[in-house]
Ligand SMILES: [Zn+2]
C-alpha cells in the first residue's frame with residue numbers, strides 16, 4: 001500500500017501513460033484495426049479473398065489439389081494418360097473416395113505442425129476456411145452424410161490435449177456452414193483407438209501398413225444405425241500410405257457404412273496441379 005502510494009505520488013504520469021497506451025492498443029485490437037499478416041509471406045493484409053489469413057498471391061499459389069483430376073481411390077494423379085481412373089491395386093482397399101485439399105508440402109506441413117504441436121487456433125480456422133473453399137472440401141461436404149474424425153489413443157490425447165482431426169472437422173464444418181454449403185453431421189465419438197501405435201511418419205512403409213491394422217474399434221455409442229447404407233467420411237490431417245484411414249474404414253464398413261471416403265488436408269507424395277478453385 002505504502003509503495004503504491006509513493007509510486008502514485010512521485011510518478012503520477014506513469015500509470016496514466018501505461019493505461020492510455022494499453023487502452024489504445026487493446027481498443028485497436030478489439031476493433032480489428034491492427035491489420036493481420038499473411039500466414040505464408042507475413043506481409044500486412046488488407047481486405048481480399050483470403051482475409052484475414054492469406055494474401056491473394058499466397059492463396060493462389062498454395063499446392064491445391066482437385067479431386068476431379070486425381071484417382072478417386074488413392075488421391076494420386078491419374079494412372080492412365082487419358083484421365084482419372086482408379087486401379088484396383090491402388091490406394092487403401094477399404095476407402096472408396098479420397099478428397100485431398102492439398103499436396104503435403106510447404107507451407108501446409110508447417111501449418112499442420114503449428115496446429116498439432118503449438119495449438120494455434122488461428123491456424124485451425126484458416127485450414128477450415130481453406131478446405132471449405134477447395135474443390136475437394138466442397139465435394140466431400142456434399143458427398144457424405146456423416147463425418148468421423150480419426151481418433152487418437154487416450155495416451156496421446158492426454159499428451160497433446162486435443163484431437164487435431166476433430167479440430168479440423170469442426171473448423172471445416174463451420175466454414176461450410178458460413179458459405180451455406182452442404183456438410184456432413186459430425187459424429188466425434190464413433191471410433192476409438194485401442195492400441196497406442198508409433199507415429200506413422202517415423203516408420204517404413206511396410207511397418208506402417210501393419211502398425212495400425214487392428215488399432216481401431218467401435219465405441220459403445222449407439223448412433224451406428226444411422227450409418228446403415230450411408231456414405232461416411234473419415235477426417236484426418238495428412239494421408240501418407242493410408243493405412244490408418246484404411247483400418248478405420250474397415251471398422252466403419254463392419255458397422256454398416258455403404259461407402260467410406262476420406263478428407264485430408266495434406267496428401268503426401270502427391271503432385272499438385274494448378275487449378276481454378278471455386279471461391
Ligand atoms: Zn502472402
Ligand SMILES: [Zn+2]
Pocket residue numbers: 071072073074075076079085086087090091
Ligand atoms: Zn489410384
